[in-house]
Amino acid sequence: MNLPLHERIRQDFETRILSGALAPGARLPTEQALMAHYDCARMTVNKALTALATAGLVDRRKKAGTFVARPRVHAMAMDIPDLGAQVAERGQAYRFDLGQRRELTGAQARLEWKVDRAVPLLELEGVHFADGTPFAWEHRFVNVAAVPEISDADFTSASPGAWLLEHVPWTEADAHITATGASAAQARSLAVEVGAPCLCVERKTWRGAEPITYVRQLFVAGAYELTAHFGPGARREG
Numbered sequence: 071m072n073l074p075l076h077e078r079i080r081q082d083f084e085t086r087i088l089s090g091a092l093a094p095g096a097r098l099p100t101e102q103a104l105m106a107h108y109d110c111a112r113m114t115v116n117k118a119l120t121a122l123a124t125a126g127l128v129d130r131r132k133k134a135g136t137f138v139a140r141p142r143v144h145a146m147a148m149d150i151p152d153l154g155a156q157v158a159e160r161g162q163a164y165r166f167d168l169g170q171r172r173e174l175t176g177a178q179a180r181l182e183w184k185v186d187r188a189v190p191l192l193e194l195e196g197v198h199f200a201d202g203t204p205f206a207w208e209h210r211f212v213n214v215a216a217v218p219e220i221s222d223a224d225f226t227s228a229s230p231g232a233w234l235l236e237h238v239p240w241t242e243a244d245a246h247i248t249a250t251g252a253s254a255a256q257a258r259s260l261a262v263e264v265g266a267p268c269l270c271v272e273r274k275t276w277r278g279a280e281p282i283t284y285v286r287q288l289f290v291a292g293a294y295e296l297t298a299h300f301g302p303g304a305r306r307e308g
Contacts, residue, residue, distance in 0.1 A: 079118035166229035170195035
């Protein structure tokens with residue numbers, strides 16, 4: 071079945087954006103350039119760009135052009151948080167200490183990622199601090215095949231989560247929230263007693279059909295809160 075030209079243009083750019091070929095902030099060709107490339111009218115190009123903007127994939131700026139949108143963290147009922155930014159908003163000093171970093175491949179990666187095919191993974195473990203006090207422990211896997219540039223990130227100026235939010239557009243996320251007690255290793259990292267009550271947040275995000283990252287975060291009870299907004303028009307994302 072032949073797609074209308076405006077739909078084909080939309081799909082062309084959607085694929086390039088979601089694959090990372092067009093990075094957040096990248097400028098799309100001008101309408102005139104697209105009209106020449108696709109041999110079509112301005113209305114056809116405008117229809118495609120409007121659809122991309124409605125999907126949150128591009129920002130259209132009057133007189134400036136059309137740009138790939140920065141990752142949207144507000145599309146879900148519950149945001150994917152940037153912990154560092156939240157701590158800074160409270161007027162506290164934030165830091166992330168990376169305790170473990172290793173690359174996994176083959177059967178081990180397949181087991182950890184819980185998928186049918188093995189993908190190269192970057193395993194990261196660390197602790198988030200506010201004013202020098204640990205408030206969250208984090209264990210994360212990142213699909214290196216989907217985000218190869220993360221292999222060069224050192225996370226000295228941004229945590230893994232903040233780095234991903236800044237650099238990688240995502241389309242879907244699942245979150246699972248439970249109450250749990252800190253294990254011996256987690257208790258040492260968080261400077262609490264073994265079994266201390268914690269809030270556990272597990273989240274997995276995708277870009278299209280491709281998994282990007284899985285993270286398990288443990289927050290010290292009383293040190294963090296999650297806020298969600300719901301309404302009759304809320305859009306379900308995962």
